[in-house]
Amino acid sequence: AEAYPIILQNKITTHNPIIVVGGGIAGVSCAESLSVQNIKLPILLVSGSPVVKRAVNIRNESGTVLNFDIEELSLGSLTTEINRVKVLYGIVTTLIAEHNAVTINNNFSIRYSKLCICTGATPQLIGDESTCVYGIRDTDSVELVQAKLRDSRRVVIVGNGGIALELVYKIKGTEVVWVIRDNAIGSVFLDKGAAQFMLSEMGNKETRNKDKKGFRYIQGSKGNLAYAPGGVHIRGSALGPDWTDELDIDDVLTGKNIRIEYNCEIKHIQLQETNNSMVEGYNREWPVHVLLTNSKIIECDMVVSATGVQPNVYPFSKDSHLKISTDGGIIIDEEMRTSLPNVYAAGDACTVNWTGSAIEDNFWFQMRLWTQALQMGNYAGKCIASHLNDEYILQDFCFELFTHSTKFFGHKVILLGNFHAAGLDKIDVEFLLRYGKGDEYIKIVLFQEKMVGAVLIGETGLEEMCENLILNQLNLTDLKDNILNPDIDMEGYFD
Template sequence: LSGARRIIVVGNGGIATEVVSEVTNIEVIWVVKHDSITATFIDAGAAAFLLPYINNKNVSKGSKARHTCSKDTLKVPVPSATESTLSSETSQCDSIFNHGSALGPDWIEGFCVKGSLHDKRIHIEKQCSIRDVLTPEQRKELNLMEEVLPSDFTEIDSWPVYVQLTNDKVYGCDFIVSAIGVEPNTYPWITSENDFKIADDGGLVVDDQMQTNFEDIYAAGDVCTVGWNPAPNWLQMRLWTQARQMGAYAGECMVANFQGKKMELDICFEIFTHVTKFFGFNVTMLGRFNGQGLRSDHERLMRMTPGER
């Protein structure tokens, strides 16, 4: 990222929103399939409230700015025994990026998110997705013209990669960031001998003990789908918060099962909770935060005051 001038971010959930929010000194083309930003978490009214703050200039002036690291200031913790096999020639800064794919609450803190420009500019393309990814040569062969951006965006003859969107617009960039959601990766476990029960969304169905339809086989996090009737104010979303809660609860269930006991469903499954930060704002979500499951005979009323934090 440190040498990039422009990136294209594809997705409209929490990770895409955090990437767009946190990167600095770079141009961002944000491709979303909905008619408003961050639609996975907030409605169009709340999205309109956030729009003035999508540029870090507005966020950095307030107390709610998030501190992000640079390679010059990273402080790496003392390596654990499992990390001792890392080559001694590996730099301290690089070693912090080799600890797996789990995100967690402050995943962005461990990355250098500063581009090569002197400012940040964002352009949003709504209600579309990527149709094709093209090399510079392919774009020329297809005689596709790059979309004209505002005059303060970078203009060069050729970008390393181009994307053609479903609205027929073409944009060039240094690289593409894909943040298009989570799909349960159950493929390695499904064989003719392992007839796991699979939910409609592709996850392994688990009971209230986090156990699959095979005894002593448990699943938690993104790969599973709850098979019990959830509490009225809880819903499953494949987020790091739920993965951590499910993992801890699954461990308790394993111990209880070994002792011939059964666990009561943990309190974390009573109400949906998630905490994050979007464009400098602390965001707390409780229950069916976006009106999920709202009956047709009910309406949701919301007032948004532009410019008021």
């Protein structure tokens, strides 16, 4: 990769560069944001990989819901694309905070005026390639997994977040055993109802309901399903599995060659070469045997691990003054500052420790996602500039509302605010629900008669309305029965 030569700086000067470490979305958006601020200092991006990631074609799906594409660029082309930013291909190996310096490749040190750590996170794997366990981290690992899948008859997938969901949906022609710790799929993002909705998608598309408002359910007093012609609501926070009992998921899965092992984890992985077999009748036809905590043994060709991430903080956490959260991230305050002077952090590497108004209302929380990496990197750039210029900075409004726009099982999914009703007193929680088989699944979370979150699956067109109602905290006592009534144009009224 082309990289700009760097002049070593041994003296403390007022012109030391602002150093951003990490060429992911957070680091690049921080450097981009710095490049348009009113600051004179040089900006240096240090990346441990020769290819960097940049968010492009950023568009607002609604007021706060962002969508963008991710472009991969060589370090060299980044310098031509972003004015004033120089790049260095190297790994930061030490932080010498007392000298405001970082060491690169254990070789030389550079002093900084301000440092922003955007080193991302690494997937936690339950094994490695020597045990036929493959993880997905980046483009290279995706290609490797794809190639291995082509030669596999049966694969075990472990994990229950977005990566596992997408993988299970995309794999064709290979038998899948999906091992999840919970009692429903996709529990990081989806409730049980949404999970069942997704699973029904694995079946044939002919069951898709053309009249998208056709199926609506209300949970009756005995917990039975009942057809409700208008808007519906369900009281209590446990949107149990009962309302979806009538969807025949097992049939759907049989056709797809997918088996789900719920409520269990992998206990042990054994390769064929190993002499000790786990059970009598060890089948040598399969190279890998996986023992589950429910005592089942799965014979397969490979295991794909998609079980969460661990922030990359090692070279920095060697400094005992840098505060690290229990989840492994670098703790930052509401202006992206770490516990060390002049050191900031953004993206997957950090853990927010905010106590601002947004948090009090519980509409925003941290999740290690592209959008948040972009927003944090961008905001960190603004914070650094405002601190250098001694200016007051208001927290960016994007931190007022959690938003995530993605696709699961081919469906558009938008998650807003406290969409999983976390930490709310169940007595005051109410769910509004609309369901159209194959087309849409909408769940609105009300807390004390006000909207606090929403799950919108499908082309619902309700994102703007929900966003506004969450942010303005309108009392919905008189409106809630009609908010999801498809015959009333509520979205036009509120957006």
